[in-house]
Amino acid sequence: MSxxxxxxxxxxxxxxxxxxxxxxxxxRKGTLPMMNEPCLVKSPEDVKNLVWxxxxxxxxxxxxxxxxxxxxxxxxxxxxxNIVTHLIENKIKRDQLFIIGVxxxxxxxxxxxxxxxxxxxxxxxxxxxxxxxxxxxxxKILEKSEVLQKNCAICIHRNPVIYDELAxxxxxxxxxxxxxxxxxxxxxxxxxxxxxxxxxxxxxxxxCYACRNACPLCYCxxxxxxxxxxxxxxxxxxxTDIKTFHFLRAYHCAGRCTDCGACERACPLGIDxxxxxxxxxxxxxxxxxxxxxxxxxxxxxxxxxxxxxxxxFFK
Amino acid sequence: xxxxxxxxxxxxxxLEKSKGSYRLFGPVKNNELHEFKQLDKEELPDCxxxxxxxxxxxxxxxxxxxxFEFSLDENREDHHILKExxxxxxxxxxxxxxxCDAAAFLLVKRNFSTPEYxxxxxLNAYETTTFIGLACGNPHDTCFxxxxxxxxxxxxxxxxxxxxxGDCYFAKTITSKGENFLRAAGxxxxxxxxxxxEQIKTMKQEAEAKITSFVATDKLKDKKTTDLxxxxxxEETAFACINCGACTYACPTCWCFDIQDEVxxxxxxxxxxxxxxxxxxxxxxxxxxxxxxxxxxxxxQRFMHKLKYYPDRYGEGILCVGCGRCIRLCSVxxxxxxxxxxxxxxxxxxxxx
Numbered sequence: 001m002s003x004x005x006x007x008x009x010x011x012x013x014x015x016x017x018x019x020x021x022x023x024x025x026x027x028r029k030g031t032l033p034m035m036n037e038p039c040l041v042k043s044p045e046d047v048k049n050l051v052w053x054x055x056x057x058x059x060x061x062x063x064x065x066x067x068x069x070x071x072x073x074x075x076x077x078x079x080x081x082n083i084v085t086h087l088i089e090n091k092i093k094r095d096q097l098f099i100i101g102v103x104x105x106x107x108x109x110x111x112x113x114x115x116x117x118x119x120x121x122x123x124x125x126x127x128x129x130x131x132x133x134x135x136x137x138x139x140k141i142l143e144k145s146e147v148l149q150k151n152c153a154i155c156i157h158r159n160p161v162i163y164d165e166l167a168x169x170x171x172x173x174x175x176x177x178x179x180x181x182x183x184x185x186x187x188x189x190x191x192x193x194x195x196x197x198x199x200x201x202x203x204x205x206x207x208c209y210a211c212r213n214a215c216p217l218c219y220c221x222x223x224x225x226x227x228x229x230x231x232x233x234x235x236x237x238x239x240t241d242i243k244t245f246h247f248l249r250a251y252h253c254a255g256r257c258t259d260c261g262a263c264e265r266a267c268p269l270g271i272d273x274x275x276x277x278x279x280x281x282x283x284x285x286x287x288x289x290x291x292x293x294x295x296x297x298x299x300x301x302x303x304x305x306x307x308x309x310x311x312x313f314f315k
Numbered sequence: 316x317x318x319x320x321x322x323x324x325x326x327x328x329x330l331e332k333s334k335g336s337y338r339l340f341g342p343v344k345n346n347e348l349h350e351f352k353q354l355d356k357e358e359l360p361d362c363x364x365x366x367x368x369x370x371x372x373x374x375x376x377x378x379x380x381x382x383f384e385f386s387l388d389e390n391r392e393d394h395h396i397l398k399e400x401x402x403x404x405x406x407x408x409x410x411x412x413x414x415c416d417a418a419a420f421l422l423v424k425r426n427f428s429t430p431e432y433x434x435x436x437x438l439n440a441y442e443t444t445t446f447i448g449l450a451c452g453n454p455h456d457t458c459f460x461x462x463x464x465x466x467x468x469x470x471x472x473x474x475x476x477x478x479x480x481g482d483c484y485f486a487k488t489i490t491s492k493g494e495n496f497l498r499a500a501g502x503x504x505x506x507x508x509x510x511x512x513e514q515i516k517t518m519k520q521e522a523e524a525k526i527t528s529f530v531a532t533d534k535l536k537d538k539k540t541t542d543l544x545x546x547x548x549x550e551e552t553a554f555a556c557i558n559c560g561a562c563t564y565a566c567p568t569c570w571c572f573d574i575q576d577e578v579x580x581x582x583x584x585x586x587x588x589x590x591x592x593x594x595x596x597x598x599x600x601x602x603x604x605x606x607x608x609x610x611x612x613x614x615x616q617r618f619m620h621k622l623k624y625y626p627d628r629y630g631e632g633i634l635c636v637g638c639g640r641c642i643r644l645c646s647v648x649x650x651x652x653x654x655x656x657x658x659x660x661x662x663x664x665x666x667x668x
Contacts, residue, residue, distance in 0.1 A: 030648040037648040038555040210559035236379035266646035268561040
């Protein structure tokens with residue numbers, strides 16, 4: 001039983017009993033190893049279902065959009081930054097929320113771990129910084145730091161930036177992280193190579209829209225790919241249409257993406273969809289010194305103008 | 316019924332020979348994932364696999380399929396006239412398809428081939444295909460085929476069943492299509508049918524015993540549709556669902572589609588694309604009204620269709636073969652086994668007021 005889990009349950013139970021909130025949005029244990037399910041808890045009796053471990057990678061800010069109730073929400077660093085973004089974008093009101101902040105030590109990459117074993121994994125447990133993987137006839141102990149989700153490995157905001165109560169002590173932030181190594185590698189490619197890179201990257205895409213739908217930023221009432229009058233994009237699996245979807249979606253996330261990794265985690269084909277959003281994150285950081293969701297009192301770079309904004313792109 | 320033995324040293328040669336009469340499809344590993352694709356010359360299927368990430372339904376029923384072509388050029392006499400396109404319906408064989416995936420086509424066929432309507436696209440592709448199954452020796456924890464009327468050695472929907480016996484395959488012919496394929500591959504090494512059948516039977520029992528995941532569907536039939544529809548568990552069940560199409564696209568038994576015209580310059584095509592009941596657009600009316608506008612309604616529809624409407628309509632069991640793909644691919648862990656149990660065990664609470 002994780003200490004964070006126990007604390008989340010304790011806080012949730014108290015808030016529900018005191019009637020301060022109508023519900024808690026958190027995670028319950030999944031039916032598969034390395035999977036948890038986002039869940040809604042409305043009564044103190046059901047608080048026992050809430051868990052916390054390294055399999056809570058889905059961003060719960062997604063589930064707040066448009067809700068009217070008073071909600072206790074479990075939020076790790078990235079979730080909290082997306083809550084801030086929601087507040088800026090008026091998707092939810094601060095006084096509707098009781099944010100149960102969870103200082104986070106990273107989520108594990110279930111696909112990476114699965115690919116390390118020939119046989120099926122039956123059970124995954126964790127103890128401090130170790131991940132214990134068991135299957136029929138094998139057990140292996142892995143260093144958690146080596147099997148983190150890619151976004152978690154380079155995360156520099158593990159602690160919630162906004163919260164009402166914490167479920168654990170603040171954790172040490174990772175220092176000297178090179179966040180943009182992968183982006184620079186793509187940037188350095190000549191145009192043809194870049195085109196081939198993105199074509200290969202997206203060739204498995206089946207347009208299930210799991211990346212979009214897992215993303216807390218994607219809340220448009222009708223996504224541009226679903227518009228029919230006019231219809232901007234073809235609906236089949238033509239690569240041009242697929243690329244149009246991914247590139248445009250990424251642009252819509254510019255200056256808003258917190259690199260929570262929900263998109264990549266959700267992709268059933270394991271496509272590295274962060275390759276798109278990370279480029280825009282890098283640009284926003286390098287051009288405007290902007291990191292999304294750090295403060296609710298500052299407007300995002302794409303809806304403000306400053307005379308000293310860089311304009312080197314005008315040729 | 317005939318059983319022959321294919322020594323693995325004759326495997327590649329036989330497959331290559333059969334390519335003279337069939338276009339072969341098989342599982343191939345691509346970037347860590349197995350997928351079904353057409354095998355090139357000299358290319359072999361990778362039969363050492365659990366199952367493909369996505370189901371092989373796309374071989375019969377492509378995600379995007381061109382149905383007609385047309386011209387908008389009014390100088391042409393045939394402008395604005397839909398013309399059927401030429402599709403290659405020469406014989407094909409799918410090598411190494413899992414029994415669950417082959418059985419799925421039979422469930423789907425009830426939709427594409429009814430006494431009133433025949434979907435020629437689906438039927439032409441289906442009927443010209445020979446299904447060479449590969450019995451499943453190592454099912455996973457998410458496989459629950461034995462309680463969906465299927466099984467790791469299930470023969471329904473197959474023309475030939477291969478059983479991997481180490482240095483050889485036993486090939487059990489199920490239909491004349493299967494026999495024709497054996498002939499085309501030149502495999503005819505007879506064997507002691509009785510002994511081999513005993514051996515296959517034992518392997519079958521061993522494989523079935525490895526399946527430890529079950530669903531109970533026995534009470535679904537007697538539940539009132541409206542009771543299940545109004546059951547209180549849907550809100551909680553649907554909460555996590557992000558309404559992506561991963562489950563429906565990966566599912567071997569999901570068949571819904573949408574038809575679109577795409578035009579480039581003067582020439583156009585009419586295509587049909589897979590669609591998904593998880594998407595709001597799936598039911599959006601021209602008026603703007605959407606009868607399934609909420610997440611919960613759409614999730615309920617998916618499970619009600621698979622587990623209640625379909626069995627009620629056809630009386631032949633649920634619209635699921637227990638392959639487990641939707642469980643493995645769901646990013647928020649919505650598990651059809653759990654939902655099925657909720658539905659099957661649901662009793663209406665009678666209030667006394």
